[in-house]
Amino acid sequence: MKTWNDFGLLSLVSVLSFGVFHAAVAEDPLRVIAHPAVPVERVDAAQATQIFLKQLRTWSDGTTIEPIDLKEDSPVRDEFYRQVTGREPAQLRAYWARQTFTGMGVPPRRAADDAEAAQLVKKMPGAIGYTATEQVDGSVKIVLEPR
Amino acid sequence: MPTCYHFAKSLSFKPSWLLLAGLLPAFSSWGAETAPQQPTFPALYFSGFATFAGTYNDNDAAGVVTSFAQKRPANKGFSTKLDSVLGGQIDWWLTPTTSVTLQGVARVGNEMEPELRLGYLRQQLGDALSVRLGRIRTPVYFDSDVTEIGYAYLLARPALPIYGLLNSFSWLDGGDVQWRHPFGNTVMLVQGYGGRVDYAVYAPGTTPKTITNGEFTDVVGLAVSAILPRVTFRLSYTEVGDMHLNSPELNVLNAGLTQLAGGVRLLAHNPLLPLPNALGLQQQAAQIEDLINPYDGAAIYTSLGFDAYLGAWRLMGEWVMVDPKSAMLARHDGFQLTAGRSFGQWTPYVSYAQFERKTANLNTQALTATGLHPLLDAGLAQAQAELDRLAHASDASTESLSVGVRWDFRHNMALKVQYDHFRTPDASTRGILAVETVPFRNEVNVLTVGLDVVF
Numbered sequence: 001m002k003t004w005n006d007f008g009l010l011s012l013v014s015v016l017s018f019g020v021f022h023a024a025v026a027e028d029p030l031r032v033i034a035h036p037a038v039p040v041e042r043v044d045a046a047q048a049t050q051i052f053l054k055q056l057r058t059w060s061d062g063t064t065i066e067p068i069d070l071k072e073d074s075p076v077r078d079e080f081y082r083q084v085t086g087r088e089p090a091q092l093r094a095y096w097a098r099q100t101f102t103g104m105g106v107p108p109r110r111a112a113d114d115a116e117a118a119q120l121v122k123k124m125p126g127a128i129g130y131t132a133t134e135q136v137d138g139s140v141k142i143v144l145e146p147r
Numbered sequence: 148m149p150t151c152y153h154f155a156k157s158l159s160f161k162p163s164w165l166l167l168a169g170l171l172p173a174f175s176s177w178g179a180e181t182a183p184q185q186p187t188f189p190a191l192y193f194s195g196f197a198t199f200a201g202t203y204n205d206n207d208a209a210g211v212v213t214s215f216a217q218k219r220p221a222n223k224g225f226s227t228k229l230d231s232v233l234g235g236q237i238d239w240w241l242t243p244t245t246s247v248t249l250q251g252v253a254r255v256g257n258e259m260e261p262e263l264r265l266g267y268l269r270q271q272l273g274d275a276l277s278v279r280l281g282r283i284r285t286p287v288y289f290d291s292d293v294t295e296i297g298y299a300y301l302l303a304r305p306a307l308p309i310y311g312l313l314n315s316f317s318w319l320d321g322g323d324v325q326w327r328h329p330f331g332n333t334v335m336l337v338q339g340y341g342g343r344v345d346y347a348v349y350a351p352g353t354t355p356k357t358i359t360n361g362e363f364t365d366v367v368g369l370a371v372s373a374i375l376p377r378v379t380f381r382l383s384y385t386e387v388g389d390m391h392l393n394s395p396e397l398n399v400l401n402a403g404l405t406q407l408a409g410g411v412r413l414l415a416h417n418p419l420l421p422l423p424n425a426l427g428l429q430q431q432a433a434q435i436e437d438l439i440n441p442y443d444g445a446a447i448y449t450s451l452g453f454d455a456y457l458g459a460w461r462l463m464g465e466w467v468m469v470d471p472k473s474a475m476l477a478r479h480d481g482f483q484l485t486a487g488r489s490f491g492q493w494t495p496y497v498s499y500a501q502f503e504r505k506t507a508n509l510n511t512q513a514l515t516a517t518g519l520h521p522l523l524d525a526g527l528a529q530a531q532a533e534l535d536r537l538a539h540a541s542d543a544s545t546e547s548l549s550v551g552v553r554w555d556f557r558h559n560m561a562l563k564v565q566y567d568h569f570r571t572p573d574a575s576t577r578g579i580l581a582v583e584t585v586p587f588r589n590e591v592n593v594l595t596v597g598l599d600v601v602f
Contacts, residue, residue, distance in 0.1 A: 014319065041205060046332045046376040055334040055374045058274040072558055086377060088489050090555030098299035099602045102195055102284055102292040103248050103265055104325075104434055 003061050017037045030080060031136060032144035034048035034128040038063065043128075049085040049090060051128055053095065056107050059126060068129035069122045077130040083146040084130075183425035186439040192238040200230035200298035200563075209591050210581035211569070212296065213304060214314030215348040217256040220581035221593070228256035230304055230597055232295050236265065244271040248368040252295055261447030264295070266316055279356045280322040286340055289452030289465045290311055301553060302462060303565040306483040306500030309467050311579030313448070316344040316489070321364060336372040340385075348392075360392040363387045367412055368448075370517035376457035387446040390473065400537075401439045403530055407514070408435040410523045434513030437474065438534065441509065442541075444473030461487040461494070467502075475534075476541055478506040492556060498549040543573050545578030551595075557599050 034040070039061040043051070050056035052067050059065055070077040078089045087095070099105035111117035114131040121129040122139045129132055136142060202221045205212055210220025211229055221229035236250040244521030250265035284292035290305040291313050297303065304310075321342015328335050344363040362433030365388025372381040414420075415428035452465030468480040487494045514531035516524035549564030571578035574586035 033365065049376040050329075050332070050374070051577065054190055055327075055336075056329050058329075062274070064274055088491075088555075089558070090492065090494075090561065091456065091461070091489070093302075093353060093555075093558065093601070094299050094561075098293050098294060100194060100295045101250065101299065103236070103250075103269070103279065104239070104292075117191075 005119070006073065028128065029134065030076070030132050030144050030146050032084070032130045033118060033136060033140040035121055035125055035141045035147070036139065036141055037053050037125055038141065040129065040132075040143060041141070043147060045084050045146065048128075048144055052108060053082075054084065054099075063126040066124050066127040068117050068124075068127055068132070069108040069110045070114070070117060071112060074113070076130070077134070080130045080146075084144075094144065148226050153327065155550055157328060160268045163294060164278060171257060181462075182308070186238055188242050192240070193235070195233070195602050196296050197233045197600045197602075198230050198283070198295075198597055199227075199393040199600075200297070200303065200595055201225055201227050201229040202229045203594045204591060205593075206588055206591040208582060208587035209569075209577075209589070211307070211591060212256070212311070212579075212581045213307065213312060213592055214317070215347055216315045217254070217316040218258060218349050220576075221256070221486045222581075227253075227311045229593075230297065230595065231255035232297075233259075234264070234295060245269070253284070253311075254295075258309075267322065275327055277325045278322065279325075282318050283323055283340070285313065285317055285319055285344075286338060286366065286513075287383060287448045288450045288467055289381050289383075289454070289463075290315075291575070294552055297563070297597060298559075298561055300497055301463070301494065302485065302498055302549060302551060302564050303540055303567075303597050306485075306498060306547060306549070307567075307569070307579055308500040308502035308547050309465070309481040309483055309541075311502075311545070312469065312479075312543055315348055316346040316361070316363065319344055321366065332375060334374040336370075338370040338372070339368070340370070341367040359392050359397070362389075362391045364389045364391075377455055379451045381450070383448075385448040386593075387448070390444055390446050391440070391500075392442040397440070397442070400441075400530075400533065403526070404435055404439050407523070407526050407530055408432045408439075410520070410526070411435060411517060414517060414519055414523070427557075430519065431517070438511070438513060441475035441534065441537070442473055443475075446473070447474075459489045461489070461496070475502045475509050475538055477508065477538075479543055481506050487553075493552060493554055495552040496550070499547070500549075502543055504542045504544045506540075509534055511535055526548070535593050539575065540577060542572075542576050543579050544576055545580070561593045561598045561599045562593065563593045563599065565597075567591075567595070569593070 039059050054067065081087050081089065081092050085114055092129055096107045111120055114133045117129040118131050118140060121127040151490055171534055203225055204223050207223040210222040212220045212227060219228045230374040232252055232254045234250060244451040248265050248267055248269065251261050252264050252550045253259040253261050263282060264284055265282060267279045267283055269277060269279045271277045274282055286292055293299050294305050294310060294314055319340060319342045323338050324341035326337045340377045343366055344553050346361045348359040348361060368383060368385030370381060370383035372379055385549030413430050415425045415432065446468045449468045450465060455462045463485040463497040464483065468479045479502055483498060483500035485496060485498035511531045514527045547567055547569045548566045551563055554562045557560055569591040571580065571581065571589040574589050578593060
């Protein structure tokens with residue numbers, strides 16, 4: 001049986017780990033990466049917003065844009081949307097609920113983590129994703145560094 | 148009737164409500180399942196939405212409805228009938244460019260009878276163009292396609308003064324073509340749509356209660372959206388080429404008008420009447436015949452709206468105009484303005500909406516007494532009184548002030564608490580409220596507590 005002390009300890013651990021985790025997210029370099037063949041070298045936050053909200057669907061050369069998102073519970077994802085699109089996670093979910101249930105669109109493909117996102121971006125022509133990992137090799141393009 | 152009785156009655160004898168509540172634990176996640184991960188075709192996806200909401204209405208003479216297609220209004224006391232809804236959707240992707248979508252809803256206010264909201268085949272034609280054929284949600288106003296999907300909307304519901312009438316026909320049988328193209332930082336989305344709507348209206352504001360069947364045919368419209376990164380503007384224009392209403396009450400009225408026109412025409416044939424008087428009666432008979440099927444005609448719906456995300460602020464606004472080309476229905480216009488601000492998971496908001504009749508009531512001068520036949524004149528007076536009553540009942544002028552807060556406490560759930568104050572211009576104008584008899588206390592206060600879920 002849990003005691004109040006257990007709950008207190010759990011709460012303390014939760015608070016501390018939350019703080020440490022957020023500090024880690026804040027320090028990681030958030031980058032928007034794209035397949036090397038996409039016809040742009042840079043995108044701005046406005047373009048990234050429209051790409052990840054799937055309002056903008058083709059690159060300038062006609063290639064289909066394939067945005068790669070991260071899973072719902074990813075803090076990197078929340079940070080990306082806050083920084084780049086100015087939307088809170090709840091606002092984003094409301095946006096996709098609207099798109100889905102009115103038949104106007106479906107959310108982007110989702111990767112399990114940064115590494116899978118980078119792999120998908122590297123493999124799929126037209127793909128664009130984001131990552132907070134330190135190492136981004138030359139197999140993808142960095143097209144936006146929000147900070 | 149005591150409020151607690153309403154509460155017990157609403158919860159105890161509604162298996163549908165228990166069904167909604169029983170499904171709650173199943174709504175554990177949304178998002179991952181609705182988005183194709185590594186799609187292989189054909190692929191089938193299930194998703195859904197639900198709102199569990201209770202309202203308290205303080206007016207014993209005026210119920211609140213989201214549309215006149217709602218069978219049971221949220222009357223005085225506690226009710227779950229205004230916003231509670233369960234919806235399910237199936238998306239069947241046959242190929243990466245071809246899909247079939249079905250969406251059904253069941254509303255507590257409509258006794259949980261299943262209704263089809265979406266049922267279409269979608270074909271993507273290149274990256275810019277797509278076509279949907281079948282049943283789509285009404286795209287007439289800015290938020291008319293999202294009214295039942297509480298989670299997707301900031302408030303408990305889109306402003307009823309301007310959406311109450313439109314919500315009565317939530318779908319369009321036909322299809323649309325969507326074309327999307329970027330111009331700099333603006334994506335333009337052009338949606339052309341057309342089809343027909345067949346719907347039923349339950350009219351608690353008329354006596355006796357009756358079901359009116361409505362047919363909107365030759366519906367065509369165009370919506371143009373300018374989608375900027377932080378704000379979307381949308382202009383839409385919809386023409387209803389032919390609008391026809393049919394009900395037992397209307398049939399009686401039409402039969403009466405036909406008889407009266409025949410009676411007046413018969414008087415005109417009296418050889419003893421001077422020619423000018425006879426011609427006047429002929430003209431009067433023709434004018435009476437013009438009043439048959441007084442609701443029928445055409446209509447134009449126009450909407451201009453925006454939805455902006457400005458930092459932590461959310462601003463929404465819309466102006467609408469309904470211009471029916473029928474003898475009975477008057478032109479109305481209105482607007483709504485909403486502002487909300489996010490504090491983490493909490494978003495308090497305030498909204499004001501107004502809808503006003505802009506043109507005069509039906510002209511019933513054709514039904515003035517002839518002075519020649521007492522029995523006929525009594526019939527004309529009765530018909531005039533009835534038409535004047537119906538014309539006044541079709542005045543949808545209403546304003547509302549809403550204050551509330553949305554709490555996104557889980558990743559697929561939001562709790563909303565909202566207070567609404569509705570008011571019509573005077574005690575004999577029902578507006579968009581469900582009123583049995585006038586005069587009535589024309590102010591209604593509604594408190595809503597609702598849980599919105601997507602799964």
